[in-house]
Amino acid sequence: MKKSLVIYVFFALQFFVAKATENDDIYTKKYTYQTLSTYQKRLFEEVLADEIPAGTSIEDVLTDNTSLRSKTRLAEALLFRNATGDKEKAVVILRWILKNQYQDENTKIYGIWKTSIKNDKFDQNWREFIGCDLIIIRNKFRNLLPENIIKDIETGIIHAARGAFKRNVAPDYTNISIMSAFLMEYVGTEFGLDEIKNAGLKKARDIFKLYQTNKTFSEFNSPTYYGVTLIGLGLWREFAFSKEIQEMGKALEKDFWHEITIFYNPILKNMPGPYFRAYGMDMTKYFAITGTWIALAVDDEKLAPMPLKKGPKYGEMSNLAPIFNLGLSIPKNDLMKLKAFSKPQFITRNIPNNYKGDSIKKVTAMMNKDWMMGGLWGNKRVWEQIKTGTIHWKTTDGDIFWLMTLGDGKTNVKVSETQMSIFANETQPSSFEVFVYAKNLTKEAFTPTKWNFSGMTLGINTTLKITQIDSIEDKKLHEGYAVSDEITGIFKIVFEIPANWDIKKPLVEITPKK
Structure with missing residues (x-):
């Protein structure tokens, strides 16, 4: 040494x-x-x-x-x-x-x-x-x-x-x-x-x-x-x-x-x-x-x-x-x-990480008492264990529902105190997916500007077209997306990205509203 x-x-x-x-x-x-x-x-x-x-x-x-x-x-x-x-x-x-x-x-x-x-x-x-x-x-x-x-x-x-x-x-x-x-x-x-x-x-x-x-x-x-x-x-x-x-x-x-x-x-x-x-x-x-x-x-x-x-x-x-x-x-x-929530806080971290992408990856997260979210910027590694964007919230009956984007190398995610923004990376993907868990979920929950769930409304701001809204089989959820949770009621929402999209513009902005 x-x-x-x-x-x-x-x-x-x-x-x-x-x-x-x-x-x-x-x-x-x-x-x-x-x-x-x-x-x-x-x-x-x-x-x-x-x-x-x-x-x-x-x-x-x-x-x-x-x-x-x-x-x-x-x-x-x-x-x-x-x-x-x-x-x-x-x-x-x-x-x-x-x-x-x-x-x-x-x-x-x-x-x-x-x-x-x-x-x-x-x-x-x-x-x-x-x-x-x-x-x-x-x-x-x-x-x-x-x-x-x-x-x-x-x-x-x-x-x-x-x-x-x-x-x-x-x-x-x-x-x-x-x-x-x-x-x-x-x-x-x-x-x-x-x-x-x-x-x-x-x-x-x-x-x-x-x-x-x-x-x-x-x-x-x-x-x-x-x-x-x-x-x-x-x-x-x-x-x-x-x-x-x-x-x-x-x-x-x-x-x-x-x-x-x-x-x-x-x-x-x-x-x-x-x-x-x-x-x-x-x-x-x-x-x-x-x-x-x-x-x-x-x-x-x-x-x-x-x-x-x-x-x-x-x-x-x-x-x-x-x-x-x-x-x-x-x-x-x-x-x-570990026993009692203290106060809301916005958190940022720089992570020294050698997964494909930036050597320093940027984390942003917002913690509230009954909902929270986080985003990852700079990852290009394609790995189902990576979840680049997440939102969790408590439902009216005390359950936990969530939204996630996978580490598929297509997107960068950052959050503010009030909003999640999803961006395309320079690979210029033609589409990207968002996954949502909520019991008794139907396709009708996903309108162009608002997604309504128990305990949470997600405001959606985007010009992109939704090309698919599909329910996910439990087996595929566990094996393909590294989500082992014992649950049913998962939907995959696919957004189409136009050619030559400006990567400086967010693809979708999601605003949680309790």
Whole structure:
């Protein structure tokens, strides 16, 4: 590392840690199974019951099609509970997991575990996901496990760290890079692999430095991956050997919770868009890992941004195991913001992001008590997980309806305090789409100047012709648009863009009116 960068990181860290503790009272919670609240314990037990149905042996659930990641967390959860027979079941699971790692150093997939025995996706991120969970198990539960299992865990995480070193994921791949830095620093330090340890330290510093550029992570505003980022920072806080990484982790975690609470609306139980990576539009209708963290923090089912019953993406609840084992660390002021709406605010962010398009992407968002909206400018990456424009509102019966534009590379979106404006980018698309969810929706709701829904009227200002108004099948919604919400009543509205459209002019201006 260059001397100037070392000096920068040192002083930035001193300043940032000082700010992290300045006038900030941190609420911390170290969980044990015995200290879980009634609500937390119910969530935990429901996950275990889903993973091991009554009357089913542990061997029966280790099928060729099951996820090795979720089963690693199942072992972690069983050891956390440690009821009669739990550690024996965990041993069976761990023996099965540990024999399903690719350990040939000469392959690209070196150090990963299978995603499943059949239909393996060869996902390189499984080094970090499973490797980090195994590190938690090694640290917290080694006294419950046979020595040969511990030795196999150590062999597995060494292979994973060596593979992560070869891959060298970039710091802007936020959730994976944070876990990768930890994996390499931990393994390198514990087992005397200095090159790997130093690579982990460097990556952690690079992540920290990148965050400082705009006080945001590159994987911005993801209801799912923000939750993984919190797990990664918790690993830095709890298990990193380096004091420097521990302090960077605490400082980033504190600042990150502050960012989450700025973008979280406890009345709507959602974050506004735009979403850089999202599997849904409403956290009360699909399971998002950030929603799980918030649910545990507020410790109240009525305030929790989660579905009330099992539904889409329920498998993400396996993250309860690492979350409980890492514990909660959140500023008390931010914890209060998760429980009650404070005040309307207009938010802007510059995001250092390398998706196709601008290297700095512009985010604008408006937060109101019962409606909110957000827009993304500068993205050209075509990816259904990206939602470039969103509006959420509360209906008269308390439901959440929404509007979105997808990350299809066609448009730029910005919002003001009162209006969303959608622009064509320089690719000169011939059309673009807007998607709307509202129960009991019909085509008649979409007039040329006004769209009427329960709890919201959207004023429409455009000279464009609407060429299609189609309902979307549920299966297509989930698979084609990365909207996992358990809902019906989606319409796609297609606007035709004339040739040689002036990209400085908005295609459509949408004005929400409650």
